[in-house]
Amino acid sequence: MSISIGINANHADSSISIFENNKLIFAIEEERINRIKHWSGFPSESIELGLNSCDLNLDQIDEIFLNTNPYSNLTMKVFYYLKNFLFTKKYKEILVRQKKKLNINIELQQKLKCNKNIKVTFTDHHLSHIASAFYPSGYKDAVGLSIDGFGDFCSLAIAICKNHKIKIIEKVYFPDSLGVFYESLTQMMGFKNYGEEYKVMGLSSYGRPIYKDIILNNLFHKSELFKLNLKYFNHHKENYTYNFQGSPNQKQLFDDSLKELIVQDNHDKKNKFAFQANIASSCQKVFENQLLKIIDKIKKMNISKNLVYAGGCALNSLANKNLFEDPFFENIYIPYAPGDSGGAIGSALYHLAKKYGNFENLQTPFIGPSFSNDEINKIITQYDLNDYLIQFFDDENEQIDFLSKKLMEKKVIGVFWNKMEFGARALGNRSIIASPCFKDMKDIINEKIKRRESFRPFAPAVLEEDKKDWFKRSTVNPYMSNVEDIILEKRTLIPAVTHIDGTGRVQSVSRESNLKFHKLIKKFSEYSNVPILLNTSFNENEPIVTKPQHAIDCLKRTKMDILALENYLIIRK
Numbered sequence: 001m002s003i004s005i006g007i008n009a010n011h012a013d014s015s016i017s018i019f020e021n022n023k024l025i026f027a028i029e030e031e032r033i034n035r036i037k038h039w040s041g042f043p044s045e046s047i048e049l050g051l052n053s054c055d056l057n058l059d060q061i062d063e064i065f066l067n068t069n070p071y072s073n074l075t076m077k078v079f080y081y082l083k084n085f086l087f088t089k090k091y092k093e094i095l096v097r098q099k100k101k102l103n104i105n106i107e108l109q110q111k112l113k114c115n116k117n118i119k120v121t122f123t124d125h126h127l128s129h130i131a132s133a134f135y136p137s138g139y140k141d142a143v144g145l146s147i148d149g150f151g152d153f154c155s156l157a158i159a160i161c162k163n164h165k166i167k168i169i170e171k172v173y174f175p176d177s178l179g180v181f182y183e184s185l186t187q188m189m190g191f192k193n194y195g196e197e198y199k200v201m202g203l204s205s206y207g208r209p210i211y212k213d214i215i216l217n218n219l220f221h222k223s224e225l226f227k228l229n230l231k232y233f234n235h236h237k238e239n240y241t242y243n244f245q246g247s248p249n250q251k252q253l254f255d256d257s258l259k260e261l262i263v264q265d266n267h268d269k270k271n272k273f274a275f276q277a278n279i280a281s282s283c284q285k286v287f288e289n290q291l292l293k294i295i296d297k298i299k300k301m302n303i304s305k306n307l308v309y310a311g312g313c314a315l316n317s318l319a320n321k322n323l324f325e326d327p328f329f330e331n332i333y334i335p336y337a338p339g340d341s342g343g344a345i346g347s348a349l350y351h352l353a354k355k356y357g358n359f360e361n362l363q364t365p366f367i368g369p370s371f372s373n374d375e376i377n378k379i380i381t382q383y384d385l386n387d388y389l390i391q392f393f394d395d396e397n398e399q400i401d402f403l404s405k406k407l408m409e410k411k412v413i414g415v416f417w418n419k420m421e422f423g424a425r426a427l428g429n430r431s432i433i434a435s436p437c438f439k440d441m442k443d444i445i446n447e448k449i450k451r452r453e454s455f456r457p458f459a460p461a462v463l464e465e466d467k468k469d470w471f472k473r474s475t476v477n478p479y480m481s482n483v484e485d486i487i488l489e490k491r492t493l494i495p496a497v498t499h500i501d502g503t504g505r506v507q508s509v510s511r512e513s514n515l516k517f518h519k520l521i522k523k524f525s526e527y528s529n530v531p532i533l534l535n536t537s538f539n540e541n542e543p544i545v546t547k548p549q550h551a552i553d554c555l556k557r558t559k560m561d562i563l564a565l566e567n568y569l570i571i572r573k
Contacts (some may be wrong), residue, residue, distance in 0.1 A: 002334070003056060006065045006348030008340055009042050009104070011151070012194065012248045015341035016046040019348050022356035026050045027367045027422040029341045032546040040248045044111040053369050058112060063119045064104055065351055067128035067343030072152040076173050080153075084236075110118050123347035125151025126311070129168060129338070132346030133308035133355060134161040136362035137333035143303040144168075145294070148180035148311035149341070156225065156311075160303055164353045175236035176228050177312055178290055181219065184233060184254040185283040188262075189276050199470040201318045202456040204284040205501040207277030211262055212285045218261055220288075224297060226242075226290045231260040277455075288319045295323065305330040310346070314338035315424060317505050320482035324473065334481040336365035337423035364513065365427055365479065369550055370418030376565045379548045383556075389571040396516070399567060404523040407435045409534070411561040412445055414538050416551045417516060425480050426537035427507060428461065428517030430544050432560070434496065434534040435524070436460060441496035441534060448559035449540055459506065460497035461535040463521050464510040465549055470494075470532065477506045478513055496534050507535060540557075 006017040014030040028050060030043040041544035097226055108114035123131075129151075130144035144159035144166060155177035158170040182197055189386050191199050221227040232255050233556065240251060262279060274348045291313075298307070307329045313318070314334050324332055335342055349359065361367070373392075403413060413436045419426045432449060434441050436458075446452055459480055460470075468474035472485040483503045491498045500503060511518045525531035540558055545551045548565055555563045555570060563570040 003060045004063045004065060004348050004352060005047065005050075005061055005404075006067065006344040006346070007043060007047075007104070008067050008344040009107070009345075010040060011068065011340055011343075012040045013339055013341040014039050014043040014046070015042055015344040016043050016050055017345040018050050018056070019352060020054075022352060022358065023360040024345065024362055024367060026054050027337075027345060028369065028420070028546075029422070029543070031543040032420070034087075035543055035550075036247050037193075037543055038248050039246065041246050042107045042111060044107070047108075047424065049369060058108070058114045058118075059116065061118050062470055063121060064134045065121050065123055065347040066104065066124055067077045067125055067340075067347035068152055069122035070152075071122070072124045073154055073171070073173065077153050080174065084238075088117075090235040095116045106477075121351055123350050125334050125343065126154055126157035126171070127168065128343040128346035130157065130159050130161065130166055130168075130308065130346070131350040131353070132337065132342040133310040133333055133335045134166060135164075135206075135359055137306070137308050137331075138363075139304075139306040139308065139331060139333065141255065141304045142331075143298055143301065145298065145307065145309045146311040147178055147291075147294070147313035149177055149183065150174055151340075151343075153570045156181060158294075158298060158301075161308060162304075164357050166266060166350065174224055175230060175233070176226060177235075178226060178287060180233065180235055180253060181228060181290075182283065182287055182313070183250070184244045184258070185215075185279065187250070187252060188259055189279055194250055197412075198315070199453060199456065200280045200283060201316060202453075202499075203277050203280040204318065205281070205499055206455055207274065207279070207281035209282040209285040211276050211282035215282055215286050216289065219329035220290070225294055231255065232261070232294075241471075241488070264321065284318060288311075288322060291319050292322060295326065299328050310338040310342060312339045312520050314481075317481060317483045321484065321503075324475070324482050334479065335423075336425070336427070336479040339424060339486055341423065346485050362467075365421040365423055365424050366367050366419040366429055369546065372567065373566050373568065376548050376568055379552070380565070380568065380570070383552055385570060387573055389569075389573055391569045391571060393567050393569070396567070397519070399564070399569070400519050400523050402569070403520060403562070403564060404527055406562060407433070407524055408527050410435065410438055410441070410444075412448060412559075413562045413564060414545075414551060414555060414560050415517075415520075415564045416538065416545065416548065417479055417564060417566050418514075420546060421543075423479070425459075425507075426535065426544055427479065428509065428514045428535065430538045430546075431517075432506075432536050432538050433461075433520075435528065435530075436494040436497040436532050436534045437528060437530055439495040445534070445536065449554075450536065451541060453462070457499040457534045458497050459507055460494060460504040460532045461507040461509050461517070461521060463518065463525065463531040464508040466525070466531040467506070467508050470547075471504070471506060476508045476510070478508055478510070480505045480507045493530060494532055497532065
């Protein structure tokens, strides 16, 4: 037996994966444990939890795969810093970060008391992204695409994927980045926390792209792919620093001249929301424009009719809609964790493919920790739950039936069962669910639990076998990879998950992918004639809950009606 660990460390969304030979047996993000969103330090708690969950110890680890390679693009790095005379603060900062990435065994010794030196293998950041998409796809060949902010001095990579091998054939280097462009506009709109680009996506449908041309014509130079006008950005400047230790904290990425450029063309001076929405719409359209340029080039290369796509920008489900509607591609695969956390899986896959070729257990996101009913019972007894009714169901079907009836009664339910999903989106095992049939349900959840902006949509989770009757595309969409148009006459039946533009970020649920969640939706459909549930992540402005304690704490500080903890129900009186 060979045990390997993939690690994303000292970069946003720190995470780990564990492989037993060619089988993925565990994966988790560090933020899920330490409760700090997008944590970017060393994932020591993830390693500890993962090993315990898999009944392993540090002495059994044969190799560690890192989703970064300090030596990648070294010539480009040296040339850039020589050209720009940045051998001061910024260069020292980069050297410190690279040193930390090299000293993984020191981190293991200091934080986990590891007594041996484990072999560490580096993997180019974008190779890791593409590998995280190619190997789970099952395709024999594909064109690989990775787009993000930056990783290993690079923001885009295009690759030939064939016969278990990946070869990058084109790159876009620092300081040009579509990810930085989008994040800069996100900051300018007032969303200053790291990773809030999803808010812009939701907001964009409320506006009009009236600033599209001014953004496109000023922020980008003409190029085959994309090239930023650096006048409007700060990330390349010598005094700009990146804080990727602990909670990521990006300083102002945009130059003040960018704000001045757009503000002077403000058509909605008295309406702040309309102004923000129009910027969001314009930003989204420009991003889509640039993405389609990249796709056009890929199509001209004629590498494959299969596309595998990862990197942080692959989380833009609204832009992905255009990809899935492009008739050129016969198949498109975006993994359940396309962002940096997924690099912990991809880095291992890239190297293990040389040894094994094929893999097991790659297409399920449910590879995190789980808890037995006995463990949950012990935790429940530690809480003061006098205001709640506690019920245990020996029969899972009875529990499903009870929950379905409560959903019909307009109750909001937190579900915590089976293994936790890996990746940015809750897919039915650590989810808050509700009926999509009530027009005010979106506002109820925002008010009761999520305490977030009203413009952000909730996802429809639909039975895979019924998807064609509710959405214009009949293909499966198990990971909420892209937004889809809801059939016009169906929109009034599911108002809580129908966005203002008539779309939904769909999750198709099959019996094979998640049996218990499938059962719940099916039973609900028997009562409602609607094979869909509203699905949102189980959290309240925090990482998705990982432990039963997190779930109970969230229940108690919000107005959630019911919490399902495996076979237990905690019901608000």
